[in-house]
Amino acid sequence: MIPVITIDGPSGAGKGTIAQMLAIELNWNILDSGALYRTLAYFMKENSIGIENFEENHNMLKTRFKVSFDPGTPGEPVRVLFENQDITSIVRTERMAQLTSDLAAEPTIREFIKPCQREFMTPPGLIADGRDMGTVIFPDAKHKIFLTASAEERAKRRQTQLKRQGLEVNMRSLLLELEERDRKDTDREHSPLVPADDSITIDTTNLDPEGVVREIKNNL
Numbered sequence: 001m002i003p004v005i006t007i008d009g010p011s012g013a014g015k016g017t018i019a020q021m022l023a024i025e026l027n028w029n030i031l032d033s034g035a036l037y038r039t040l041a042y043f044m045k046e047n048s049i050g051i052e053n054f055e056e057n058h059n060m061l062k063t064r065f066k067v068s069f070d071p072g073t074p075g076e077p078v079r080v081l082f083e084n085q086d087i088t089s090i091v092r093t094e095r096m097a098q099l100t101s102d103l104a105a106e107p108t109i110r111e112f113i114k115p116c117q118r119e120f121m122t123p124p125g126l127i128a129d130g131r132d133m134g135t136v137i138f139p140d141a142k143h144k145i146f147l148t149a150s151a152e153e154r155a156k157r158r159q160t161q162l163k164r165q166g167l168e169v170n171m172r173s174l175l176l177e178l179e180e181r182d183r184k185d186t187d188r189e190h191s192p193l194v195p196a197d198d199s200i201t202i203d204t205t206n207l208d209p210e211g212v213v214r215e216i217k218n219n220l
């Protein structure tokens with residue numbers, strides 16, 4: 001059985017940073033499922049595909065939708081590679097996140113992405129970051145972590161992240177956008193954002209990334 005550690009939680013809780021640190025330290029594969037959804041949203045937008053004509057484009061999407069990740073360097077976002085292009089900065093914007101969140105509520109989209117996500121489970125192990133990794137995609141994972149943090153702290157972290165990408169954003173609108181996206185992700189009918197029954201919840205508000213990794217490792 002290939003070992004899987006799932007890391008779920010709301011946006012800005014630290015999932016990406018922690019998943020990256022663990023993947024580098026253990027030398028395991030990484031699945032950034034949010035980036036997978038973002039890439040699909042981007043690809044659909046570029047090709048004028050909506051939910052209404054998704055089925056008729058299903059085969060083309062299946063053939064062309066191949067995403068890979070490079071854990072990159074600590075402090076930098078996990079890199080998203082699609083059709084020989086690094087699309088990290090294109091998909092990691094708050095505008096793309098909102099578009100993605102609407103699309104991710106659609107069962108057709110979730111069913112399409114399900115097998116793509118499971119393909120990442122290859123030796124020696126997988127760190128899977130998302131919203132439903134421990135509940136729906138890898139329910140048999142041995143280690144399930146749910147990260148949380150206060151909304152203000154999460155907005156602050158997202159602002160720092162976007163700044164590093166050269167994007168200036170207003171803190172207040174960022175906070176409102178994050179809260180709106182969390183509400184959508186939590187209230188949706190299909191695969192809502194909830195901790196798995198057998199997950200360990202860690203509040204990261206007052207922890208630095210090293211402290212979170214230490215706590216996870218203490219629980220492995």
Ligand code: C5P
Pocket residue numbers: 011033034035037038097100101102104105129130131132133181185
């Ligand atoms: O994690 P990230 O912010 O990149 O995710 C973008 C959006 O993708 C989330 O707000 C959520 O709507 C969706 N998503 C999801 N299920 C996942 C990962 C992300 O619905 N496993």
